Amino acid sequence: xxxxxxxxxxxxxxxxxxxxxxxxxxxxxxxxxxxxxxxxxxxxxxxxxxxxxxxxxxxxxxxxxxxxxxxxxxxxxxxxxxxxxxxxxxxxxxxxxxxxxxxxxxxxxxxxxxxxxxxxxxxxxxxxxxxxxxxxxxxxxxxxxxxxxxxxxxxxxxxxxxxxxxxxxxxxxxxxxxxxxxxxxxxxxxxxxxxxxxxxxxxxxxxxxxxxxxxxxxxxxxxxxxxxxxxxxxxxxxxxxxxxxxxxxxxxxxxxxxxxxxxxxxxxxxxxxxxxxxxxxxxxxxxxxxxxxxxxxxxxxxxxxxxxxxxxxxxxxxxxxxxxxx
Amino acid sequence: xxxxxxxxxxxxxxxxxxxxxxxxxxxxxxxxxxxxxxxxxxxxxxxxxxxxxxxxxxxxxxxxxxxxxxxxxxxxxxxxxxxxxxxxxxxxxxxxxxxxxxxxxxxxxxxxxxxxxxxxxxxxxxxxxxxxxxxxxxxxxxxxxxxxxxxxxxxxxxxxxxxxxxxxxxxxxxxxxxxxxxxxxxxxxxxxxxxxxxxxxxxxxxxxxxxxxxxxxxxxxxxxxxxxxxxxxxxxxxxxxxxxxxxxxxxxxxxxxxxxxxxxxxxxxxxxxxxxxxxxxxxxxxxxxxxxxxxxxxxxxxxxxxxxxxxxxxxxxxxxxxxxxxxxxxxxxxxxxxxxxxxxx
Numbered sequence: 001x002x003x004x005x006x007x008x009x010x011x012x013x014x015x016x017x018x019x020x021x022x023x024x025x026x027x028x029x030x031x032x033x034x035x036x037x038x039x040x041x042x043x044x045x046x047x048x049x050x051x052x053x054x055x056x057x058x059x060x061x062x063x064x065x066x067x068x069x070x071x072x073x074x075x076x077x078x079x080x081x082x083x084x085x086x087x088x089x090x091x092x093x094x095x096x097x098x099x100x101x102x103x104x105x106x107x108x109x110x111x112x113x114x115x116x117x118x119x120x121x122x123x124x125x126x127x128x129x130x131x132x133x134x135x136x137x138x139x140x141x142x143x144x145x146x147x148x149x150x151x152x153x154x155x156x157x158x159x160x161x162x163x164x165x166x167x168x169x170x171x172x173x174x175x176x177x178x179x180x181x182x183x184x185x186x187x188x189x190x191x192x193x194x195x196x197x198x199x200x201x202x203x204x205x206x207x208x209x210x211x212x213x214x215x216x217x218x219x220x221x222x223x224x225x226x227x228x229x230x231x232x233x234x235x236x237x238x239x240x241x242x243x244x245x246x247x248x249x250x251x252x253x254x255x256x257x258x259x260x261x262x263x264x265x266x267x268x269x270x271x272x273x274x275x276x277x278x279x280x281x282x283x284x285x286x287x288x289x290x291x292x293x294x295x296x297x298x299x300x301x302x303x304x305x306x307x308x309x310x311x312x313x314x315x316x317x318x319x320x321x322x323x324x325x326x
Numbered sequence: 327x328x329x330x331x332x333x334x335x336x337x338x339x340x341x342x343x344x345x346x347x348x349x350x351x352x353x354x355x356x357x358x359x360x361x362x363x364x365x366x367x368x369x370x371x372x373x374x375x376x377x378x379x380x381x382x383x384x385x386x387x388x389x390x391x392x393x394x395x396x397x398x399x400x401x402x403x404x405x406x407x408x409x410x411x412x413x414x415x416x417x418x419x420x421x422x423x424x425x426x427x428x429x430x431x432x433x434x435x436x437x438x439x440x441x442x443x444x445x446x447x448x449x450x451x452x453x454x455x456x457x458x459x460x461x462x463x464x465x466x467x468x469x470x471x472x473x474x475x476x477x478x479x480x481x482x483x484x485x486x487x488x489x490x491x492x493x494x495x496x497x498x499x500x501x502x503x504x505x506x507x508x509x510x511x512x513x514x515x516x517x518x519x520x521x522x523x524x525x526x527x528x529x530x531x532x533x534x535x536x537x538x539x540x541x542x543x544x545x546x547x548x549x550x551x552x553x554x555x556x557x558x559x560x561x562x563x564x565x566x567x568x569x570x571x572x573x574x575x576x577x578x579x580x581x582x583x584x585x586x587x588x589x590x591x592x593x594x595x596x597x598x599x600x601x602x603x604x605x606x607x608x609x610x611x612x613x614x615x616x617x618x619x620x621x622x623x624x625x626x627x628x629x630x631x632x633x634x635x636x637x638x639x640x641x642x643x644x645x646x647x648x649x650x651x652x653x654x655x656x657x658x659x660x661x662x663x664x665x666x667x668x669x670x671x
Contacts, residue, residue, distance in 0.1 A: 065632065065633075066572065066575075067576065067632075068562075068566065068572060068573040069333075069337065069562075069573075069580070069615075070615065070619070072333065072562075073330075073333060073612070073616060073619065075566075076329030076330075076333065077329065077616060077619065077620065079329070079492060080327070080328075080329060080492070091431060092431065092568065092570055095433055095566075095568045096567065096568070098567065099434075099490060099566060099567025099568070100329075100566075102490065115442050115443045116442035117433055118435050118436045118567075118568075119436075123443070123449065134443070136443060136445070136446045137446060138447055138453070138455070139446065140445055140446070140447045140453070141447065141453050141454055141455040141459065144453075144459050145455055148459060162430060163420075163424065163430040163571045163572060164430055168429055169442075173445040173446075176445065177445075252454075283449060283450065286454045289454055291455075308457070308458050309458055312455075312458055
């Protein structure tokens with residue numbers, strides 16, 4: 001009899017444990033370091049908040065390999081998987097989830113314009129089951145900074161893939177800024193790496209500096225891009241720290257891991273009972289912005305970096321060594 | 327489970343289009359990669375512009391048919407090989423689709439007021455580098471949220487033929503569409519014109535004996551096939567909730583795989599009844615995809631291996647059919663049909 005009672009108690013405890021275990025589905029459109037960093041940030045934030053993976057929550061993670069058919073399959077599969085919450089990293093993944101799922105919360109991350117992607121009606125609190133973090137990058141500040149360092153510049157090239165929704169939003173912002181600053185914006189467009197390199201080769205000599213936002217195609221061909229621009233003596237300013245590491249003089253953008261931490265905060269709140277309608281969809285915090293400066297490259301290209309820029313910088317590359325400042 | 331059926335059936339319509347060009351007409355048409363996206367892009371763009379979903383999808387089919395016509399004209403009138411003609415049109419369509427959507431990605435509006443965001447600085451109202459650049463306030467040039475200039479869809483307006491309720495109503499709708507399609511095609515292929523089209527694949531010159539021009543039959547076949555593919559793309563966009571310029575990528579191989587799965591299950595090429603095979607093939611393909619995604623990682627399989635596996639699958643089907651057919655001398659004519667004729671022995 002005693003054994004039976006013990007067994008029962010164990011069973012009840014066990015079922016209580018599995019019942020209280022939250023099931024999270026995370027999906028991204030590609031296997032990409034930035035998107036992976038977001039995912040790691042989410043998980044780390046949950047662990048930091050005291051939820052243990054495998055005990056308090058389980059994670060179902062799938063990437064769509066850039067294939068929309070797979071992205072939609074994953075979303076439909078998540079809808080049938082009895083999840084407590086689904087996270088869509090990148091625009092198409094989040095769109096597919098938001099469309100397929102209406103009974104559990106959907107959190108998006110790394111979506112530049114969630115409003116034109118029809119995920120939420122506006123930033124801030126919204127009705128419905130969707131909320132998240134936009135990775136809209138401060139394009140105007142990035143271009144203004146470069147303009148300040150190179151006051152005589154008047155032709156700016158922007159390298160992007162017109163097939164990426166995020167990059168098109170960024171290009172529009174860049175166009176506005178350039179109009180404001182009386183700069184001429186020259187679009188260097190490629191739908192893949194080789195087209196991009198060809199396009200760049202044909203105009204690079206006319207450019208005074210180059211702006212790259214968070215474009216994935218440009219990110220994957222940054223080595224080739226930086227070879228061309230260094231030979232031509234044209235500096236790059238980027239809205240992404242990883243792109244800057246590949247060949248930018250200045251980078252000012254988000255650390256995607258931190259974006260993941262902020263997304264994780266939302267995920268944690270929703271899992272613990274905050275209704276999605278009480279969650280504000282917003283931009284990444286300004287405190288997650290990182291200023292990256294490559295002194296070596298600046299010197300090579302003859303750009304003088306003022307003291308206040310160097311002081312403000314979070315990461316400085318000097319004599320080939322990358323140093324983090326406070 | 328229902329989702330696999332639904333998505334498989336929608337993709338299966340592309341299989342049907344591929345079946346018509348590759349098998350019935352014996353014209354390997356690669357326009358599919360572009361016309362699938364064109365169907366999706368134009369359907370969603372028309373819905374955003376204020377058209378009803380059914381009218382939008384029918385117009386999308388029309389655009390698909392036009393893209394097939396362009397391929398046909400390049401092929402027949404300029405004497406360009408049909409493979410190259412298809413590649414040219416599919417490449418053109420990449421740019422066209424971005425123009426049609428005026429963006430690389432266009433969602434079916436889910437929110438009643440469609441707007442788009444301004445810039446980072448206009449939303450936060452401050453410059454994150456103000457310390458360096460001097461405070462210039464927010465970005466005055468851009469409003470924090472822009473209203474779309476297109477007609478604002480009202481809340482009552484039905485924007486999507488699918489409900490996404492997972493109650494099976496979408497499945498019934500798709501089954502209905504497929505039944506109507508198969509019915510129309512079935513009747514059409516039984517008519518005189520349909521008979522000529524069926525004969526076209528095996529004896530291209532023969533159609534002239536019927537007083538039909540080869541140009542006409544090629545163009546008609548390509549138009550029908552690509553209108554089906556565009557329909558598939560349009561339904562797919564509604565089902566997924568958005569159109570994306572990359573959505574057609576790899577559809578030709580997927581379509582071919584569906585046709586071959588169907589043939590393995592149903593045996594090869596009874597032109598009229600054979601129409602069911604690619605649709606069933608679509609369901610099986612989608613089922614395999616779902617299994618691979620769900621359990622594949624346990625055997626070290628990644629989703630990125632799927633394209634490799636699909637192509638290997640097609641090659642092995644062709645290889646097996648050759649092995650099973652020792653009497654037939656292997657003659658490579660550059661045509662898939664001759665390579666993968668399934669044995670009935």
